[in-house]
Amino acid sequence: IVGGRKATIESQPWIATIFQSARRGPQESFLCGGSLIDPCWVLTAAHCFDTKALQSSQFTVVLGKSALNATDTKEQKFNAERIIVHERYSHARGDYDNDIALMRIRSASGQCAQETDTVKTICLPSQNDILRDNFECEVSGYGKANRTDIFYSRMLKSTNVNLISQSMCRKYYENRVVNGNMLCAGGLHWKTDSCSGDSGGPLICEFGSRMVLHGIVSWGDGCAQKEKPGVYTRVTEYLPWIESHIN
Numbered sequence: 001i002v003g004g005r006k007a008t009i010e011s012q013p014w015i016a017t018i019f020q021s022a023r024r025g026p027q028e029s030f031l032c033g034g035s036l037i038d039p040c041w042v043l044t045a046a047h048c049f050d051t052k053a054l055q056s057s058q059f060t061v062v063l064g065k066s067a068l069n070a071t072d073t074k075e076q077k078f079n080a081e082r083i084i085v086h087e088r089y090s091h092a093r094g095d096y097d098n099d100i101a102l103m104r105i106r107s108a109s110g111q112c113a114q115e116t117d118t119v120k121t122i123c124l125p126s127q128n129d130i131l132r133d134n135f136e137c138e139v140s141g142y143g144k145a146n147r148t149d150i151f152y153s154r155m156l157k158s159t160n161v162n163l164i165s166q167s168m169c170r171k172y173y174e175n176r177v178v179n180g181n182m183l184c185a186g187g188l189h190w191k192t193d194s195c196s197g198d199s200g201g202p203l204i205c206e207f208g209s210r211m212v213l214h215g216i217v218s219w220g221d222g223c224a225q226k227e228k229p230g231v232y233t234r235v236t237e238y239l240p241w242i243e244s245h246i247n
């Protein structure tokens with residue numbers, strides 16, 4: 001997250017951290033963010049699993065974490081029992097279409113997430129939640145604080161970004177595919193943005209006094225670059241897909 005502020009886990013209790021355990025050793029490396037949309041399900045980006053052999057046993061999910069390099073007393077740890085990558089996910093030509101995936105989580109004792117003040121689900125939008133251009137939303141994650149950083153911030157951060165019209169976004173990315181499955185958002189004066197390491201994480205827009213998950217951090221040209229907004233998976237396009245898998 002470029003710009004913005006350090007966030008407490010209480011302010012983003014739905015955010016998930018996804019780790020990949022190396023095949024050989026016990027050491028785990030941080031892979032992506034995600035959002036808890038149901039006690040047993042985390043919504044994230046398909047591109048997080050791109051280069052990985054998709055044995056779900058290799059992935060763990062931790063909820064209730066405010067810093068990557070610290071163990072929160074109240075964090076809850078899970079294995080990925082199932083990973084469902086969208087069947088039409090494609091990232092040919094460098095654009096990410098249908099960049100969405102679901103992970104079913106299960107603790108060592110066979111449980112799903114237990115709701116606490118640092119672990120809560122986020123509301124999904126309803127199909128006809130119309131988002132207006134320039135609507136201010138919020139994106140969170142543990143990713144880079146500057147494009148040129150070599151390390152992720154490791155501390156949870158949040159920042160505000162404004163929604164950008166599809167036509168403007170296509171203009172900014174004229175040599176890329178920006179379709180109806182995607183939602184674009186950029187900071188004021190291009191100063192705030194998501195960045196690498198924030199992938200899979202939540203773009204939340206307050207809608208009728210509810211916090212609603214409208215986007216999944218997907219791609220962008222650099223981070224907080226002028227006229228290069230963040231591109232998010234448009235969650236309203238996938239409500240039937242999500243419902244078909246979690247019910």
Ligand SMILES: N=C(N)c1cc2cc([N+](=O)[O-])ccc2[nH]1
Pocket residue numbers: 193194195196197198199217218219220221222223224225228229230231
């Ligand atoms: N909002 C952006 N400008 C942006 C998102 C993003 C994601 C990755 N990533 O998934 O690794 C890399 C660069 C990015 N830039």
